[in-house]
Amino acid sequence: MTRDRWPGAALIDKPRHFIAGDWAAPAGGSTIDVEDPATGERIGAIAAGNAQDIDRAVGAAQEAMARPVKWLATERQDALLALAAAIDAHAEELARIEMRDGGKPISNASRVDVPASAAILRYFAGWATKLSGETTELSQQGGARGFTLREPVGVVGQIIPWNYPLMGAAFKIGPAIAAGCALVLKPAEQTSVSTLRLAELTRACGFPPGFINVVTGAGAQAGAALVDHPGVSKIAFTGSTATGREIAAACGRQMKRVTVELGGKSPVIVMPDADLDAAARAIATSIFFNTGQTCSAASRLLVHAGVAGALLDRIARIAGSMKIGRTDDPDTQLGPAISAVQRERIEGFVAGALATGARAITGGDLREGPGYFVSPTVLSDVHAQAAALREEIFGPVLCAVPFETTDLDEIAALANDTPYGLAAYAWTRDLSVANGLADRLQAGTVRINACGGGDLSLPAGGVKASGFGRENGRAGVEAYTELKTVTMAY
Ligand code: ADP
Ligand code: MG
Numbered sequence: 001m002t003r004d005r006w007p008g009a010a011l012i013d014k015p016r017h018f019i020a021g022d023w024a025a026p027a028g029g030s031t032i033d034v035e036d037p038a039t040g041e042r043i044g045a046i047a048a049g050n051a052q053d054i055d056r057a058v059g060a061a062q063e064a065m066a067r068p069v070k071w072l073a074t075e076r077q078d079a080l081l082a083l084a085a086a087i088d089a090h091a092e093e094l095a096r097i098e099m100r101d102g103g104k105p106i107s108n109a110s111r112v113d114v115p116a117s118a119a120i121l122r123y124f125a126g127w128a129t130k131l132s133g134e135t136t137e138l139s140q141q142g143g144a145r146g147f148t149l150r151e152p153v154g155v156v157g158q159i160i161p162w163n164y165p166l167m168g169a170a171f172k173i174g175p176a177i178a179a180g181c182a183l184v185l186k187p188a189e190q191t192s193v194s195t196l197r198l199a200e201l202t203r204a205c206g207f208p209p210g211f212i213n214v215v216t217g218a219g220a221q222a223g224a225a226l227v228d229h230p231g232v233s234k235i236a237f238t239g240s241t242a243t244g245r246e247i248a249a250a251c252g253r254q255m256k257r258v259t260v261e262l263g264g265k266s267p268v269i270v271m272p273d274a275d276l277d278a279a280a281r282a283i284a285t286s287i288f289f290n291t292g293q294t295c296s297a298a299s300r301l302l303v304h305a306g307v308a309g310a311l312l313d314r315i316a317r318i319a320g321s322m323k324i325g326r327t328d329d330p331d332t333q334l335g336p337a338i339s340a341v342q343r344e345r346i347e348g349f350v351a352g353a354l355a356t357g358a359r360a361i362t363g364g365d366l367r368e369g370p371g372y373f374v375s376p377t378v379l380s381d382v383h384a385q386a387a388a389l390r391e392e393i394f395g396p397v398l399c400a401v402p403f404e405t406t407d408l409d410e411i412a413a414l415a416n417d418t419p420y421g422l423a424a425y426a427w428t429r430d431l432s433v434a435n436g437l438a439d440r441l442q443a444g445t446v447r448i449n450a451c452g453g454g455d456l457s458l459p460a461g462g463v464k465a466s467g468f469g470r471e472n473g474r475a476g477v478e479a480y481t482e483l484k485t486v487t488m489a490y
Contacts, residue, residue, distance in 0.1 A: 011196045011200075012045055017214060019060050024056065030048040033045055037339060038372075039370050039371055046216040048221065051221070053215050054229055055229065058226075058232055061183065067208070077125045078206060080121045083121050087117055098166055098194055103337070105327050105333060107332065120174050120456060133148035134147065145490070151180075151484055153179070154482075156234045156236060157226040159185075160187055161238055165192075166194040168238060171471060173185065175476050178480075179477055186223050189219070196216070234257035234259075235259075236480075248467075259461070261469065266300065267298075267302050268302065269425065269426040270303040276310055280318060288318075288396045293337065293395070294453075296460075298425050301398055312378060312400060315361075346394070349395070350364055352387050363397075364377050364379065377396060380400045421442045421443045424441040425447050426438075428448070445460055457473050
């Protein structure tokens with residue numbers, strides 16, 4: 001077995017940040033262990049960045065934006081396209097990094113994470129040359145003109161979680177660079193290796209030094225220093241609601257722009273007329289893919305009692321057929337949770353639900369180590385106040401709640417009974433029901449006859465405790481700009 005010769009090894013033998021287009025030795029000597037969640041083995045270390053490292057990276061970003069020779073929109077577009085091509089050219093290597101560092105089955109990493117990251121950068125590359133302000137008719141006599149300029153917001157600090165490391169980096173780099181911002185990206189301490197490799201790849205892609213900087217480290221040190229740095233104009237954060245609240249508050253005090261893309265507990269409503277086979281497949285994929293570590297996962301199943309048994313049978317059959325195991329086995333579909341802490345959290349939610357009357361239709365058992373594996377689990381009859389039904393588990397655990405009514409207000413009230421509002425899904429063949437639910441559901445995204453993430457061209461984001469701001473689409477790029485109004489009398 002060749003697990004010790006993996007492509008990320010060189011990056012974490014000697015921990016470094018990526019600043020001003022080159023590797024940078026960390027200011028302090030502390031490091032954070034990198035582990036393989038499939039085995040629990042320590043495989044290297046990253047630098048535990050501190051305020052000094054952040055200050056250096058922000059300085060490099062400020063210098064990059066202040067250069068008298070402007071980095072043109074066409075050049076930014078070409079750089080993002082070149083980076084996407086570099087991802088394609090290094091696809092196998094990047095997939096193996098995601099597998100080893102993030103515990104992703106190799107088939108998932110190579111079929112989803114890596115090609116999606118390239119696609120994300122290609123999508124945003126197009127926006128670099130398509131942003132614009134507008135000219136309006138002024139209501140005044142005499143010669144006068146008014147228009148808006150859309151300017152980059154400034155240096156941005158970006159903080160991402162561990163569930164989709166490479167894609168998460170692409171989702172942040174793409175719109176910031178398209179808008180003309182220099183950035184300092186802090187990947188999650190559990191999964192920094194692919195971001196470091198991506199930064200290294202930028203060197204051959206025409207990015208002027210300082211536009212992309214990566215500082216690794218813990219949230220409370222490197223992350224907090226980035227949030228607090230006065231040279232940063234905007235923070236783009238994706239992660240937990242608890243951390244998002246702190247970051248939004250800190251940005252509020254500094255009057256810093258901020259977008260927070262947070263957790264979810266997304267309902268999926270299945271009406272009696274739904275295509276049950278299609279619904280079962282989509283729900284199972286949404287809640288089990290990536291071991292349930294997906295913010296938009298369909299985690300609360302609200303199913304009409306008339307079809308509950310038939311639907312749950314189908315989902316349980318899919319769960320039972322999923323291959324769990326070694327991440328380097330091409331047939332493996334389900335990998336481990338990211339960490340021991342995360343596995344314990346997931347198991348705690350399941351145990352709590354079972355102790356208060358829930359029934360495990362499938363899964364619910366504890367798995368032995370090594371590695372942080374969790375069984376795909378479907379729970380029914382979960383107590384209305386059980387934490388498993390109310391909080392984001394971030395694991396492969398579906399909580400099913402049957403309902404009897406066909407009244408849309410009552411169904412929507414069940415779906416909306418959550419602090420979160422990231423996404424909501426509904427399955428029906430009835431146009432009136434579909435539109436009626438879309439009107440009533442409190443969520444940043446409503447999908448009918450589909451579950452999970454949507455199209456890059458559509459804005460995604462939350463309402464309520466799922467945060468604010470939108471990523472993707474025009475809105476996602478404009479979030480990195482500021483409008484300046486200009487008038488001219490002549
Ligand atoms: P989790 O608890 O699952 O790790 P978090 O939301 O805490 O999720 O982490 C998401 C990202 O936010 C990570 O990159 C993490 O390092 C960072 N982070 C955590 N706490 C803070 C903080 N106080 N300030 C800035 N970033 C933070
Ligand atoms: Mg790791």
